[in-house]
Amino acid sequence: MVYATVRTILHPLFRGKVGNIIGSEHLPAHGPYLLAANHVDYLDGFYVALAVHESRGHDVFFLTKSNNYWWTRVTLPIDGTKKSDSVTDAAQYLRQGKIICNFIEGARNPLSHLLRGKTGTARLALHANVPVIPVGISSKPCKNFMRSVTNLIAERGNVTVKFGPAIDLGQFRGKESDYSLLQDATREIMRGLVPLTEKVYIG
DSSP, rough: OOHHHHHHHHHHHHHHHHHHEEEEGGGSSSSOEEEEOOSSSSTHHHHHHHHHHHHOOOOEEEEESOOTTTSSSSSEEEETTTTTHHHHHHHHHHTOOOOEEEEESSSOOOSOOOOOOOOOHHHHHHHHTTOEEEEEEEEEOOOHHHHHHHHHHHSSSSSEEEEEOOOOOOGTTTTOOHHHHHHHHHHHHHHHOOOOOOOOOOO
């Protein structure tokens, strides 16, 4: 009930903020799949979720180690004490057909270049054997959450969400997932983000 109410109230706000949704044809017709997105603003998750729901009618989920956002019903709890447990938990959600979004840079990034990608997305994609769809978000970076909320209301149509073709990780599948392999797979994903974000990648 809480989630339904919040979604009804906020949807027009977020829809007015997202001016363009590009490349929705690259989204699979059905789950599971992983979304690998860059991260600019505190509200990026809402923009990605809206773009996917409007394009395919799919709900997008985000992994969390806490229960702070229970009311959104779009967070999936994982055990943060061990990496292997986290991957196992997340893979189980994917096997249930869910769509999960990871912000592969690991932090909000207002810079003109992409941060070095974290290997968790590649690790999960290879473990669960699911497609990875790159997502480029272009928006105005904000210094704090309240500023993001203010811009949500005051500035309209200045967020663009772009989906790219699925990243081919076939060359990495069936091999031992050591750190070197995961780094190479992550670089492959990050290269897919470059044309969607108009940022360079120096990782």
